[in-house]
Amino acid sequence: MNIENTKAQMRKGVLEFCILSILSKGDHYPSEIIGKLKDSKLIVVEGTLYPLLTRLKNDGLLSYRWEESSSGPPRKYYKLTPLGEQFLKELDMTWNELADAVAKATKK
C-alpha cells in the first residue's frame, strides 16, 4: 500500500468540492484558483486543474467568460452556474456529515 497514493486519492476526492467552494466566493481564473489550492497543499502542479475545470464545465456546474489580460492571452474567468450552486450545497452537507462520521470513527 503506497501512502502517497492514498493521500492523493483523498485529496482528489475533495478537490472538486474545494474548487466549487472557491468559485462560490467569486469569479476566478485558473491561476488564482491554483494559488489558493497550493496554499492549502491540495494541489501540487497546475496541469491537473485544467482537465478538472473542463470536466466540471462540461457537466454544467461551471460557466466562464473571457477577460482581457494585461500580461498575456485573454483569461477564462470561471463562475458557478445555478446547478453548480445546488451541487455545492449538497456536497457541503455531505462533507459535514462525513467529517462528523470520520471524527467519530477515528476518535480514540
Place this chain on the structure above:
Amino acid sequence: MKKTLTINLSGIVFHIDEDAYEKLGSYLNTIKKSFSDSDGRDEIMADIEARIAEMLQEKVGQNKQVVSIGDIDHVINIMGKPEDFAGETEPGQEQQKAKEQTSGYYNGRQRRIFRDPDERMLGGVCTGVASYFGFDPLWMRLGFALSFFIFGTGLLLYIILWIVIPVAKTTADKLEMRGEPVNIDNIGKTINEETEHLKKKVNDLKNEFRSKENRQRMSSAAENITGFLTQIFGTIFKIIGNFVAVLMIIIGTLLVVALMASLFGVNSVRILENGQEASYSIREFGNILFNSVYQMDLAFLGIGLLLGVIFIRLIYGGFKILFKIPHTNRILRYTFTTLWITGLLISIYAGILFVRDFNVKAKTTHNVSLQEPGANILYLKVKTDPAIEADADDEYEEGINIHNKKMVIVNNHRCNLVTFDEKKITLGPPDLNIIPGETDSFELIITTNARGETKKDAMNRAKKIKYNIVQTDSVIEFDHTFEIASEDKWRGQNVELTLKVPKNKMIYLDKSMRHIIYDIKNASNTLDEDMLKRRWVMGINELKCVDCEGLDVDKDEMGIPPPPPPAVPGEITIPKSPK
C-alpha cells in the same frame, strides 16, 4: 550561438531556442496523448497553452527576448510532468495509465532507440535495445555475455551497436527512448488506428462524391486516394524493410563467424562423404601454398579485411534500417573505407608475392630403362588405392570425394588424389602418353615440371619430385601419385610420362590405367576410356587395336567389347595372339 524558431502560442508570438522548442513540443504532445477526445482534449490543450503563454510572457521582456530551455523546464515544473495529469483522468483509464507509468513508459511519441547513459554497464547498448523492445536489460546482457564466446560474435555485435545507436543526450531523447514500446500490442494498435483512419477516409470520399460540388472536389478526393495508397505502401515497405534488415544482420553475422572460424579455426575445412570425413584447417592448406607463415598471415589479413568489412557493413546496415537511424556516422564511414582499401592493398601485395613464385617453369627428364618383356607385350597398370578401385566400375561422381581419408577430386573420369601432412604432399595422377619408339626396346621417359621465382628454384623443385614405377617381368605398375616435400610448397608440380613402344610390339592397358592415360594417339581414334582392357600394337606412327573385333571403329560405334583377359598381377596369362 543558437538557432531560434518563432512560435505562436495561444495567439502570442515567441522566439524560442531550438532545443527549448523540441522539449516544449514533446511535452505538449505527451500531454495531448494522455487525454481522449471525450475528455474535451482540444479545450484542455488550449487552456494549458494559454497558461504556458502567460508564464513565458512573464519570462521574456526587453532584456531577454528568447525563450530558453531553462524557461521551459520552469514551465514544466509548474504545470507538472505528463504522468501527473493521469491523476485527473476518468477512473476507468486510471489503472491502465498507472500501469504504464510504473513500467516507466511515457505515452505518445513513437519510441526511438538510444543508448541509455543513466542505466549503463558499458555503453548502455543493452539497456537501450531492451527498452526499445520493452524487456528487461538483464536478459539482453546475459545474451550478449553468452554470445561473446561464439567466436566473439557478441563482442562484434556489441561494438557495432555501440557505434550505430546514438546516446540519449537531451531530455527529449530520453522521452523518446521511453516512448511507446515497439511490440506486438503496439503494432496491433497501429493497424487498428490505420483501419479507423481508412474507414473515415472512405466515408469522407463517399460524402464528397455525393455532394453537389463533387466536381470541384474530385481532385481533392484523388489526392486523398493517393495519400492513402502512399500510406499503405509505406507500411508494406516498412515491414519488408524490417524483414530485410533482420536478414542482413543474421547473414552478416553468420558470414563474419564463418570468416573468423575459417581464418583462425582448427578443423574448419571439413569434407564429409559416405560417413568418411577429412578435416583440415585453412592454415594447413595455406602451408602448402604460401612460402612463409608471414606471407600466409599477410594474405589472410588482406582477405579478412576485404571480406570482413563488407560483412560488418551488412550488419551495420541492417541495424540502421531496423532502428530507423537515418545517417551513417561519418567517422565510421571513413574507417570502413580505409580498412577496406587497406585490405585490398594487402591482398594485392600478398597476391603478387604469391604469383611471383610461379614466375618461371623448369623441367627435368630422365629415362627409365625397362626390362624387355617376354612375348613382346607389356602389361600396364596403376597401383592405386583399393578403396578407389573398388568402385571403379561405377561412374565416379564428379566433385570432391573422400576415400580412406584421401581427398579424391574426380574430374573427367580421372581421379585426382590430394593428401598432405607436415612432411609431404602427394598429388596425382601423372599424365601418360604412348608414342612409337625409335629403338627396338621399350623406353619410359619421366618428365617432372615445377615453377619457381627463379629458374634455379623451379629446377630444384622439379628435381625433388618423387615418382615410382615398378616392373615385374612384363608388368609395369605405375604409382597413382607423386610426392613433393612440404617445404617445397605446391608450385605447379606435375609429372608427365612418355612410354615409347617399338614398332610391332604390344601393350595391354589394365582398367586401372584409366587414371593416367591422357589423349593417346591411335589409328582408330578410340577415346582413352575405351582403350582400356585391350591390347594395342604399335604401327608405323600410332597404336592399333588388337582386341577390337566386333567394335565398328570406323563408324565410331561402340559395340560390346570381348571379355578382357585377366589382369591379376603375377598371374597374368598372355592372351593368344591373333592369327
